[in-house]
Amino acid sequence: xxxxxxxxxxxxxxxxxxxxxxxxxxxxxxxxxxxxxxxxxxxxxxxxxxxxxxxxxxxxxxxxxxxxxxxxxxxxxxxxxxxxxxxxxxxxxxxxxxxxxxxxxxxxxxxxxxxxxxxxxxxxxxxxxxxxxxxxxxxxxxxxxxxxxxxxxxxxxxxxxxxxxxxxxxxxxxxxxxxxxxxxxxxxxxxxxxxx
Amino acid sequence: xxxxxxxxxxxxxxxxxxxxxxxxxxxxxxxxxxxxxxxxxxxxxxxxxxxxxxxxxxxxxxxxxxxxxxxxxxxxxxxxxxxxxxxxxxxxxxxxxxxxxxxxxxxxxxxxxxxxxxxxxxxxxxxxxxxxxxxxxxxxxxxxxxxxxxxxxxxxxxxxxxxxxxxxxxxxxxxxxxxxxxxxxxxxxxx
Numbered sequence: 218x219x220x221x222x223x224x225x226x227x228x229x230x231x232x233x234x235x236x237x238x239x240x241x242x243x244x245x246x247x248x249x250x251x252x253x254x255x256x257x258x259x260x261x262x263x264x265x266x267x268x269x270x271x272x273x274x275x276x277x278x279x280x281x282x283x284x285x286x287x288x289x290x291x292x293x294x295x296x297x298x299x300x301x302x303x304x305x306x307x308x309x310x311x312x313x314x315x316x317x318x319x320x321x322x323x324x325x326x327x328x329x330x331x332x333x334x335x336x337x338x339x340x341x342x343x344x345x346x347x348x349x350x351x352x353x354x355x356x357x358x359x360x361x362x363x364x365x366x367x368x369x370x371x372x373x374x375x376x377x378x379x380x381x382x383x384x385x386x387x388x389x390x391x392x393x394x395x396x397x398x399x400x401x402x403x404x405x406x407x408x409x410x411x412x413x
Numbered sequence: 414x415x416x417x418x419x420x421x422x423x424x425x426x427x428x429x430x431x432x433x434x435x436x437x438x439x440x441x442x443x444x445x446x447x448x449x450x451x452x453x454x455x456x457x458x459x460x461x462x463x464x465x466x467x468x469x470x471x472x473x474x475x476x477x478x479x480x481x482x483x484x485x486x487x488x489x490x491x492x493x494x495x496x497x498x499x500x501x502x503x504x505x506x507x508x509x510x511x512x513x514x515x516x517x518x519x520x521x522x523x524x525x526x527x528x529x530x531x532x533x534x535x536x537x538x539x540x541x542x543x544x545x546x547x548x549x550x551x552x553x554x555x556x557x558x559x560x561x562x563x564x565x566x567x568x569x570x571x572x573x574x575x576x577x578x579x580x581x582x583x584x585x586x587x588x589x590x591x592x593x594x595x596x597x598x599x600x601x602x603x604x
Contacts, residue, residue, distance in 0.1 A: 235456035241449060249439040256436060269440045273448050277455055347432050367433040394425055
């Protein structure tokens with residue numbers, strides 16, 4: 218994403234001068250990842266569209282808000298998107314903060330290894346089940362899953378964006394995946410009950 | 414702690430990849446078009462504001478130059494008058510061209526009013542110009558200009574201004590109609 222930071226900066230310079238082509242070029246480069254990130258965070262296409270648009274509006278109005286020495290343009294845009302998405306989703310039950318240490322390692326391991334539901338679900342069921350499970354994750358875990366698993370961002374980039382260490386990202390991702398598997402096992406059990 | 418099934422991990426990774434692939438990949442094209450329109454409007458407005466600012470700046474600079482030049486011109490006129498031969502006031506004492514001077518004084522008076530209006534509006538200038546002995550009807554009115562000076566009353570009397578003969582050395586303000594060579598043709602007292 219941030220393969221050509223100098224190209225980004227040049228485009229940003231042109232954008233500040235009023236070059237529409239430069240603006241659209243930056244939009245084409247980053248709108249997809251931003252849109253998907255907000256979509257995975259909110260589960261709502263309207264929110265994803267609104268936030269994506271707002272991110273680029275902010276870039277248009279304050280192109281000098283980005284400082285190259287503080288990180289990549291991608292990180293800067295993701296940061297804006299993250300804050301906007303948080304604000305939009307405020308009040309939602311999905312946004313309850315979590316304590317990283319609260320999660321019990323024993324139960325995590327037990328849940329993750331005891332039940333392998335993934336092999337037993339059809340593709341469509343699996344995707345739907347997983348989508349809901351991701352949305353049900355607490356926000357810090359959802360963020361790392363959206364960035365590292367769904368957007369395939371490196372731990373270092375995700376850490377820079379989330380303002381934490383790569384170790385924290387790895388740890389959260391590990392727990393998030395365990396929670397995902399446990400949530401999906403519960404889902405599978407309820408489906409089986411319904412079927413009977 | 415029990416080990417996590419590695420097969421299960423691989424399946425979850427695969428499932429997450431599929432979820433990513435099956436999710437909408439980009440924002441609708443309408444957003445791009447809308448943003449492009451907003452970008453154009455935003456920069457059109459910015460350009461307008463910038464041009465307005467530049468115009469205001471140029472206007473301000475022009476006003477500053479005008480303000481700076483006006484007193485400078487007046488001052489140079491005073492200097493020119495000071496250099497003019499004082500004998501001109503005593504020449505041709507028999508001439509009495511009052512009505513003609515009134516005609517001549519019209520144009521310089523307008524010029525003067527335009528230049529000095531902001532600073533001198535309070536000064537009463539309704540008094541007519543009185544011809545001085547050096548008055549010459551053949552001098553083109555375009556060559557005349559009005560110069561405001563402060564001189565001792567006695568000096569004004571010597572030039573022919575209507576001040577009392579026993580005037581002392583107190584300084585008085587007067588407008589003079591002068592030619593290009595500095596000759597004073599008419600006068601009026603301001604104070």
